[in-house]
Amino acid sequence: GGGGGGGGGASYQRFPKVRIRELRDEYAKFELRETDASVANALRRVMLAEVPTVAIDLVEVEVNSSVLNDEFIAHRLGLVPLTSDAAMAMRFSRDCDACDGDGQCEYCSVEFHLAVRCDADQTLDVTSADLRSTDPKVCPVDVARALDADPTSYDSTAADQRGIIIVKLRRGQELRLRAIARKGIGKDHAKWSPAATVTFMYEPSIHINEEMMETLTLEEKSSWVESSPTKVFDIDPNTQQVVVIDPEAYTYDDEVIKKAEAMGKPGLVEIYPKEDSFIFTVESTGAIKASQLVINAIEVLRQKLDAVRLQEDTDLGELSAHLHGGG
Amino acid sequence: MNAPDRYERFVVPEGTKKVSYERDTKIVNAASFTIEREDHTIGNILRMQLHRDPNVLFAGYKLPHPLQYKIIVRIHTTSQSSPTQAYNQAIDDLDKELQHLKKAFESGFMLLQSVVEEERRKNKKIIWFKTQEHDALCAVL
Numbered sequence: 001g002g003g004g005g006g007g008g009g010a011s012y013q014r015f016p017k018v019r020i021r022e023l024r025d026e027y028a029k030f031e032l033r034e035t036d037a038s039v040a041n042a043l044r045r046v047m048l049a050e051v052p053t054v055a056i057d058l059v060e061v062e063v064n065s066s067v068l069n070d071e072f073i074a075h076r077l078g079l080v081p082l083t084s085d086a087a088m089a090m091r092f093s094r095d096c097d098a099c100d101g102d103g104q105c106e107y108c109s110v111e112f113h114l115a116v117r118c119d120a121d122q123t124l125d126v127t128s129a130d131l132r133s134t135d136p137k138v139c140p141v142d143v144a145r146a147l148d149a150d151p152t153s154y155d156s157t158a159a160d161q162r163g164i165i166i167v168k169l170r171r172g173q174e175l176r177l178r179a180i181a182r183k184g185i186g187k188d189h190a191k192w193s194p195a196a197t198v199t200f201m202y203e204p205s206i207h208i209n210e211e212m213m214e215t216l217t218l219e220e221k222s223s224w225v226e227s228s229p230t231k232v233f234d235i236d237p238n239t240q241q242v243v244v245i246d247p248e249a250y251t252y253d254d255e256v257i258k259k260a261e262a263m264g265k266p267g268l269v270e271i272y273p274k275e276d277s278f279i280f281t282v283e284s285t286g287a288i289k290a291s292q293l294v295i296n297a298i299e300v301l302r303q304k305l306d307a308v309r310l311q312e313d314t315d316l317g318e319l320s321a322h323l324h325g326g327g
Numbered sequence: 328m329n330a331p332d333r334y335e336r337f338v339v340p341e342g343t344k345k346v347s348y349e350r351d352t353k354i355v356n357a358a359s360f361t362i363e364r365e366d367h368t369i370g371n372i373l374r375m376q377l378h379r380d381p382n383v384l385f386a387g388y389k390l391p392h393p394l395q396y397k398i399i400v401r402i403h404t405t406s407q408s409s410p411t412q413a414y415n416q417a418i419d420d421l422d423k424e425l426q427h428l429k430k431a432f433e434s435g436f437m438l439l440q441s442v443v444e445e446e447r448r449k450n451k452k453i454i455w456f457k458t459q460e461h462d463a464l465c466a467v468l
């Protein structure tokens with residue numbers, strides 16, 4: 001039997017390279033090189049569905065005389081993104097022993113209260129800014145952002161800081177509830193996904209056959225350049241040469257290749273995806289920063305891999321199978 | 328009312344092993360690993376990493392059914408190795424690759440953020456800049 005943690009085996013490990021192109025709190029664009037599509041795709045999948053956040057999961061309605069029913073409001077509350085920097089360290093309610101999976105203790109949950117009543121003739125908006133958190137670390141992301149920008153001038157009624165609308169109340173209507181936010185993952189319900197979008201593309205490698213290109217007239221060149229639905233090529237006004245101006249604008253549509261063939265110039269351009277180079281864009285919902293989303297995804301993927309290691313008893317099973325003639 | 332709990336998709340039921348292992352009865356150095364509550368994320372990276380091992384003659388995985396939340400990884404190796412050895416090696420190598428990747432991202436993000444902080448102290452407006460090491464454009468409000 002093999003056994004042992006790969007002891008003595010040669011390593012076939014890769015050392016991927018990263019180049020960050022653009023970084024904002026909620027957006028990241030980077031290049032990932034010297035790895036394969038399986039790793040790129042695993043990262044994308046984990047960012048979308050397995051990096052944990054905190055979201056409202058249980059709602060107890062005390063009073064609801066609004067036009068929306070309780071379930072409708074509970075669903076909307078669940079979709080409000082909450083600041084989730086604490087999520088990685090939190091417990092899932094289902095394996096929290098401090099509250100026996102009840103899901104109402106400080107290790108696995110955060111309590112919110114909401115109480116709004118309309119007593120004016122004007123319609124009153126109930127928004128995410130009306131949610132009162134019992135834990136300052138966990139609150140609606142739009143409220144956190146406004147507070148972060150200028151804590152002194154935060155005004156929940158100002159038009160640009162109004163928060164996410166949950167329901168509208170008319171005179172005499174009221175909404176009063178208690179909500180429990182819990183740690184979860186997008187695989188369970190999309191409300192826990194920290195990612196708005198995660199995409200990657202293969203970096204294209206574009207080679208123009210310069211010799212063949214020079215057999216084309218300027219009109220032919222320009223009609224070939226125009227055949228691309230996205231602006232990948234252009235003509236240098238000085239040299240009248242066809243140049244690649246934006247390789248990443250290429251959508252692998254094959255239009256320029258078909259055009260070259262139609263013009264009787266097959267092989268005018270060769271375009272192939274670099275199998276080990278990826279361009280990622282990551283957009284976060286604001287629950288965690290885009291940079292943190294990437295880091296957490298790597299950590300979650302490592303934890304997942306660790307969980308699928310063969311355990312001692314698995315190896316023993318193999319040994320006993322061996323002793324009993326291979327079953 | 329009788330819908331199964333959503334967490335059944337990713338929580339291993341009590342009394343069930345995360346990974347079980349069954350040797351092939353007809354072929355030497357061949358085995359199937361059944362991994363509970365995993366999908367293409369783990370299946371595909373394991374398979375591709377196993378393909379990098381020259382002692383692995385065959386490595387493949389399948390998700391038998393979308394409502395059976397498990398994958399089956401099949402490995403056939405030369406006599407120089409064994410399915411378990413190749414399996415463990417693939418996990419170790421992937422883990423090291425991810426550790427390396429995490430460090431690369433952390434240093435990249437940290438560098439950008441420190442430059443941003445410095446620029447922000449100088450003037451509070453939106454800034455665009457290029458760093459030497461990362462040649463990156465970065466804007467922070």
Ligand SMILES: [Zn+2]
Pocket residue numbers: 093096097098099100101102103104105106107108109
């Ligand atoms: Zn608890």
